[in-house]
Amino acid sequence: MGRISALLVCLALALGACGGQPSEPAAPSATQDAAFPVTIEAANGDVGIPARPERIVSISATATEMLFAIGAGDQVVAVDDQSDYPPGVPTTDLSGYEPNVEAIAKYEPDLVVATSQSGLKSLAEISIPLLVHPAVTSLDDAYTQFEQLGVATGHVANAAEEVAKIKSQIQDVVATVPEFEEPPTYYHELDNTYFTATSDTFIGQIYELAGPRNIADKADKAGSGYPQLSAEYIVQADPDLIFLADSECCNQTPERVAQRPGWDQISAVKNDAIFDVGDDISSRWGPRVVDFLKIVVDAVGDLELAHQ
């Protein structure tokens, strides 16, 4: 009985909140930027935002980067302990992994952005809108998050501009990708126990733009997208390029990788083709995705030059 009535309440709320509001951003216009309340179709259902938020709390490092990129930085009062970009963000000791609703509520937010709903459901009870933007699996999903943040914060036009800018930058960078006879292979290292990301992940899709083939794709029978590889296999797969996303977490450097036993047999090690992509830019799907892509494309380009 209780469950049914709860369901009815939800339905009623959803209908009420949805009434006549655009849930997808259309062509940007000044009037739309001021059009609150808005409802956003996010991962946690329809999120209603009654007025332009002025006290945003972001406990997602990617969302923080996006908010500042679309000009909503002034409206952000607190970000989590992992948010460190752009410089000067209001970093606090809030945690995005183990969120504490009371600690968040202390900042009296009128909008909270997070990557997961877990631990945050009680925000609804104190009427604080929660926008869940989970890790994406494609660039298009990342663009949608930009646009939704634009709607949520009253920066629809800025968000559209940012998306257009990223798209054109990606196009420019991709245009410099050389033609391959045989595409080079790569290994993207997430930590020093050989966890990696396959082509099915967001990370993998960035690489696909640059053309190299992922050595981990065969390894992902579990389908998680993030398998742990055997060292033997990495040596045998003999990647032409190694990208380290574990320089901060695990203190790995190209020199250290080169010293690993048996790794001197790998082409990437022999040819000094080991690159530090930074733990953060390669794990966030925000505005700096272009920087990540540039490192990859430059690496691929250098490799092709060396071949000629």
Next chain:
Amino acid sequence: MNADVRPTGLRLTSLLAALLVLAGALVVGVLIGPVPLRLSGVLSEGADRLPFVHLSSGLSDQQSAILWQLRIPRVVLAGLVGAMLALAGAAYQGVFRNPLADPYLLGVAAGAGLGATIAIAYGPAAAGWPIDPLPLAAFVGALVGVSVTYALGRANWSGRTTTTLILAGVATASFLTAIQTYVQQREDDTVRQVYSWILGQLTTASWREVSLILPYLIVSVVAIVLHRRLLDMLSVGDEEAGSLGVNTQRVRLIIVVAASLGTAAAVAVSGLIGFVGVIVPHTVRLLFGSSYRLVVPLSIIFGAAFLVLADLVGRTLIAPAEIPIGVITAFLGAPFFLVVLRRSGRLT
């Protein structure tokens, strides 16, 4: 738990059989891996290393590197860690006369976990470390854990009961785990790494790890093997052992220190691999009797064989991806142990 009286001949046969099993496990472990290597190539590579033999194996440099620098050290490390954990489990069970005792009982695991977590959370700040701080921190943490337990439990460590020490271990472990969880939550980007360490791993095994732990393991194994008869005496009760002229306190201390030292070293390089320390000694008891003269050497041998095979499954089942070794030991170990338990028809 009366010591079975077995003729020497039978004991030798059991030991030989166990060694054959271990040899088989080692051979299979070296021959099979995520990268297929030709059998003849591996065999002639091995023969080539013998004195006065010069053979061309037909393996490429790459395959040779995979064999000698990745696969063989990993098999060896798995064997050493498995032997040590099983031996330490057998020793603890004897010293504490408690079938549930395992090598992690006295705060080794919690201490190592705290050390590892601190290294993972704060280690990177000390960039430019010449060595990986993780094994060192785990080793120190494990020793601190046991020492604290011992210092707390010793006050009341009468010859009659070891309960105080076990309880001190439980309290110490809870306390250290609480700190570990706190650090982990404060530095929450480290959660996945800490978790992966706790599940145990041999993924990054190399000769360096082997040489790091070997000295500690030798000391530990020698000390326990030399005291295996005294473990039998302890098992009949302290008063009886005392009346036979055994200094039970001293024997306990030596065995506990030796087992903890070896466990700390094993844990430092492989993380927390569960279950080996409990099921291997008990399986040995069920199959070969409970005399420590046999349980101690057989636990070493079967512990090594078990972990080599468990790791083989971990690195080949979904190859070229890996399954954490701790998952395999419990997943294979628990049903296997239940089968042995049922077939033997008794609960030791």
